[in-house]
Amino acid sequence: MYIATNIPLLDSTLALIQKEQVDLGQIDRDLSWSEASTKADGLLLSAGSELPDMVYEAHGQLAAIGLLNRDERLLDVPRATGAGILVLEPLRGESASQADFILMKILTEARTGKYDPVELAGKRLGILGFGPTGKEVARRAKAFGLQVVLSSEECNRVQADLYEADLLPTIDLLVSVDILVNLQTRAAVGEGRFGKDEIQLLRKEAIFIHLGDPQVLRMNEVVRALDWGYLNRFIIDLPPGYEEIQTVLSRYIGEACTIAAAGNTLEARRSIEREMARDLILALRGQAVESAMNIPRLRLAERRVHAPWLRLATLLGQMLGARLDRPPKQVNLYGGSEAPDLNEEALWAAFLEGLAHGLGEGRINRVSARHWADEAGIDRHWQAASQRPDGLSAAAATIRGSLEVGGSIRHQTIQLTRLDQFRFTAEPTAHLLLVPHANRPGMVGQVGTLLGARQVNIRGMVLGQKEEARDIALMWIMLDKAPNEDLLAEITALNGMIQPEYIFLPNELLTPID
Structure with missing residues (x-):
């Protein structure tokens, strides 16, 4: 490496x-x-x-x-x-350093600012952007007797209780706090979220500290608010590269505007x-990490639950892609009664990676899969807790009709349970030969004899039936190697056979689930 x-x-x-x-x-x-x-x-x-x-x-x-x-x-x-x-x-890494910086600024402004000194005990501290730094600020705030207030749009009751915090809608938070710490990022709330309207909700003497993404602010409105005297106690730390904005803001707030000071400690x-x-x-090394920002994030406990289902999703995507000659216009994913509560974004990333590989797009991975699907114009629909018997299934509309694949996790093992309207139970293997045929005696023997004559070993076979119509059945045949085109043509020529399909599944999808 x-x-x-x-x-x-x-x-x-x-x-x-x-x-x-x-x-x-x-x-x-x-x-x-x-x-x-x-x-x-x-x-x-x-x-x-x-x-x-x-x-x-x-x-x-x-x-x-x-x-x-x-x-x-x-x-x-x-x-x-x-x-x-x-x-x-x-x-x-920088959360503790940033939290120390914020508390230092609060103390400085409360005691040595140009306005009358204030006691912090009993004052209300609002936090927007309750990530790692926000949590560190909340912990420190309690030591000074501050009452922490969190936005109900960003946090839940359980998180608020951990920090003995009040939980309010954002507007109610803004009008009620004595100190506001804004740690929001553009990725979380969008660009230009905070401007004149929000500033005017703050109390006249409120301390406003911004350490989030500068592009969360409508900066022209911030400057106007400073010019008009709406922001008397404004403190901002900007990332490197925002020196021009620092020059403008410093005309109003002087040293209260800094560049990269919040996390600037050796520790x-x-x-x-x-x-x-x-x-x-x-x-x-292929392990999931919480710091990954451009794939769906799963907590450690979620990863354990999701791991086998994400593997199944990728496998189903690979199977469906191998049956298509171009990206489908629409794909539906269904979570059945056996499936746990799954993260939709993580599930789609895993499925689409497999779908792309099945279509021969080998460069697509779990990071780029959703971007690839957007570029390909694939309309995606997810239905959780459906009444389907499969734990997880996928369907794509094609000119041949709807193609479907399904499977489940049983005893920590992937089992495939659906191909279109055929129902069966089989474990996936690298080389699969799928042969729909007229449901009458002698059909399995014909295919077995032909494969034996061509020196193709059958590792196993499962028969699939439709739930209602019984006139057509499916041979799910596990082979030791890929059949050639001539052999597929010979099978098709047998009386009563319908067009067979060969699917290759890579070994990394077939390894045992830990």
Whole structure:
């Protein structure tokens, strides 16, 4: 495994990488960007210049990028997603440092600002964007006697109870707090979410601290509010690259506008580097990590439940894709009574990866699968808790009619249970020969004799029946190797046979479920 970075790493990060027996190279010292994009398995990057196009276009072995800071100008995440590159962002590393910074600013403003000093005990602290940093702020706030208020649009009652917090709609939160900490990101709430209307809801002397994505703010309205005296106690920390905005804001709030000061401690940098290096290595080894930002995130407990069902979804996608000659216009996924409550986005990512591979799109992976489906114009519909007997099934409309595949998880084993209208129970194998035929005596013997004469070994066979009409049956035949086109033509020529189908399933989908 080879990781490239664009900065000199700290000794503690280097020790972790060495312990994991991973090779490391520094860009512009040990290798060029061109070499990094085609030779490295992963990149560990800090904000600087924008990544060159070759990173997205090389289609080499680059599988993942770990970001050491959230600078959206460094990396085009949608473009990386389309290229199938997993992107990791810091979750915990800078949270403690940012929370300390926020509390320091609150204390400073409460005691040494240009307005009368205030006691913090009993004051209401509202937090928007209740991620890792927000939770660290909430923990510290309790030590000063602050009453934490969270937005009911972002949190639930269980989370609020953990921090002894009030839970209010966002508008009610804004009008009632003495201190507002905004940690929202554009990805979570959209661009330009916070502006004049929201600012005017705040109390006249409220302290407003913004550490989230600057593009969450309608910055022209913020400047106008400062100019008109609506924001008397405004504090903002901007990411690198926003120096021009800092110059403008500093005319009104002076040193209350900073650049990259919130997480700028050695401890934060150490923690972020170790977190990203560890997660990048785990991701390159095929393990799920919470810091992945461009695939659906699953908590640890969810991963255990989802793992076999996501494997089944990929397998069904591969089977359905192998039966098609082009991407379908519409695909329906159904969760049956046997299936647990599944994450829809994660399920689609897994299924679409298999569908793309079945159609011969080998470069598509779980990261790029949904982007590929959007580009292909595949309309997708998910129905949970359906009455279908299959644990999970998929259907696609084609000129041949509706093609369906289905399966379930039983005793931690994948079992396939449906092909179109045929019902059966079979384990998947690499080489499958599916032979619909007239349901009458002697049909199985004819196919078995023909395969034996052509030296094709049958590992197993299962017969499928339709639930209602019994005139057509299905031979689900497991072979040792792929049949050639001549053999398929000979089977088709047998009296009573309907067009057979051959499906290949890759071994990585057939390994036992842990």
